Amino acid sequence: MKNLNFYEKVYQIVRKIPYGKVTTYGHIAAHLGIKSSSRMVGYAMNSSHTLADLPAHRVVNRKGILTGKFHFPTPTLMEELLENEGIRIKNDKIINLKDYLWIPEND
DNA sequence: TCTTTGACGCTGA
DNA sequence: ATCAGCGCCAAAG
Numbered sequence: 001m002k003n004l005n006f007y008e009k010v011y012q013i014v015r016k017i018p019y020g021k022v023t024t025y026g027h028i029a030a031h032l033g034i035k036s037s038s039r040m041v042g043y044a045m046n047s048s049h050t051l052a053d054l055p056a057h058r059v060v061n062r063k064g065i066l067t068g069k070f071h072f073p074t075p076t077l078m079e080e081l082l083e084n085e086g087i088r089i090k091n092d093k094i095i096n097l098k099d100y101l102w103i104p105e106n107d
Numbered sequence: 108t109c110t111t112t113g114a115c116g117c118t119g120a
Numbered sequence: 121a122t123c124a125g126c127g128c129c130a131a132a133g
Contacts, residue, residue, distance in 0.1 A: 006129095006130070007130095024115085024116095025114070025115055025116085026115070026116060029115080029116090029128095034128080034129080035116085035128095036116080036117090036127070036128050036129090037115085037116095037127090037128045037129050037130085038115040038116055038128085039113060039114085039115045039116085039127095039128065039129075039130090040113095040115090040128075040129060040130060041114080041115075042113070042114035042115060043112085043113055043114075043115095043129090043130065043131075044114090044130085044131095045114050046113080046114065046131095047131085048114095056114080059114070060114085061114075061115060061116085062115070062116060062117095066114090067114050067115080068114030069114090070114085071114060
């Protein structure tokens with residue numbers, strides 16, 4: 001977990017997000033030791049569109065807003081996927097984010 | 108090689 | 121509580 005590229009690190013963590021849970025760019029960034037550069041996490045996600053097994057819909061910003069919804073095939077797909085996992089969405093925002101929030105951990 | 112661009116987050120007003 | 125501004129650093133043009 002060290003020789004991996006920046007992108008790969010991000011992807012690896014995103015893949016670890018359990019079903020029905022979400023995490024934030026900030027938490028991922030913090031886990032990577034680049035807390036100040038949470039933007040890089042999102043930027044890396046942009047290149048992740050090629051990875052079909054990457055649950056990008058489980059990654060939201062600090063406020064729990066679905067900022068990346070417009071990057072999906074359809075703007076509504078993201079919230080649909082989240083709702084499908086039992087997560088309630090209101091105005092492109094996750095209700096009770098803290099309740100669904102999942103924080104990356106070291107295995 | 109230099110410049111622009113972001114799926115963000117924090118601080119100060 | 122809300123709003124504007126700054127920082128952060130990799131990738132694409």
